[in-house]
Amino acid sequence: MNLPSDLYVGFTGSALDRVEPARHDVAALTALAANPAALLLDMSDYLPAAADGALVWQPFTPLPPEETLLLGLIDGVPRFARIDPEAVAAKRWPELMALLDSLSPGEAGTYATARSVLDWHARHRFCANCGAKTAPHHAGWARLCPDCGTEHYPRTDPVVIMLAQFEGRVLVGRQPGFAAGRYSALAGFVEAGESIEEAVARELREEAGVVATAVRYVASQPWPFPSQLMVACIATLADDTVTLDMAELEDAKWVDRSQVEAALAGHQDAVFGAPPRYAIANTLFRAWLVETR
Numbered sequence: 001m002n003l004p005s006d007l008y009v010g011f012t013g014s015a016l017d018r019v020e021p022a023r024h025d026v027a028a029l030t031a032l033a034a035n036p037a038a039l040l041l042d043m044s045d046y047l048p049a050a051a052d053g054a055l056v057w058q059p060f061t062p063l064p065p066e067e068t069l070l071l072g073l074i075d076g077v078p079r080f081a082r083i084d085p086e087a088v089a090a091k092r093w094p095e096l097m098a099l100l101d102s103l104s105p106g107e108a109g110t111y112a113t114a115r116s117v118l119d120w121h122a123r124h125r126f127c128a129n130c131g132a133k134t135a136p137h138h139a140g141w142a143r144l145c146p147d148c149g150t151e152h153y154p155r156t157d158p159v160v161i162m163l164a165q166f167e168g169r170v171l172v173g174r175q176p177g178f179a180a181g182r183y184s185a186l187a188g189f190v191e192a193g194e195s196i197e198e199a200v201a202r203e204l205r206e207e208a209g210v211v212a213t214a215v216r217y218v219a220s221q222p223w224p225f226p227s228q229l230m231v232a233c234i235a236t237l238a239d240d241t242v243t244l245d246m247a248e249l250e251d252a253k254w255v256d257r258s259q260v261e262a263a264l265a266g267h268q269d270a271v272f273g274a275p276p277r278y279a280i281a282n283t284l285f286r287a288w289l290v291e292t293r
């Protein structure tokens, strides 16, 4: 299907021009850092300053190379974040979730970029090849091992998230950690040696005991908790008999169009609570409504 152009996909549409060549060009990087207009995204505790739906930037003064993350340019102005050598891995604070509700998807995308890279530095201080301590490299977009010379790059882990449909209804599931009443599309990590379509079919089989006869891609979004790429799909099933894997899902149920519409509208009497707007599961429900209109 073609995703309607007005459909909201959280964390996408960042205005960043990533100027990748400057990461490898010391003279270019030095010039960007010395630009008096350059700006810093203050990411203390991975919480950005924001106001009126936009990130708030601070004046930037050049940092040592091992603390410099060049995010890119926005409106031609260099944008940086600081790699804190003492930082610990990020958590998901409730106030961040409230903040994300207020950011535009493009601003959230810029935040997602900074957060995922900074969090990766905090989680990957040692060489996976030889165990030596590594240091930031390439303007914060890699780490270099001084002992064996291996370069390490920020990881992105693909996760499939899918609405399974059967005769005008979709299957929604609830994980034990979800907020009260919340149901969403089923999801799982793509494993080594799998295609997206195969991962969708396997996860549906494992979690709900259902057989997909067709899978198609809808849209994707970065998900910086810590570094997933969410790949949203719609799967058509052979039948609607569900056998739950209780280790994965606490409950699952079939819902129809009117029930999905009520959930997305946040109605008090909706049969389930929809995922937040910035999550691609929300986009997926909206895409399914458009497709089956």
Ligand SMILES: [Zn+2]
Binding pocket: 127, 128, 129, 130, 131, 132, 145, 146, 147, 148, 149, 150
């Ligand atoms: Zn090494």
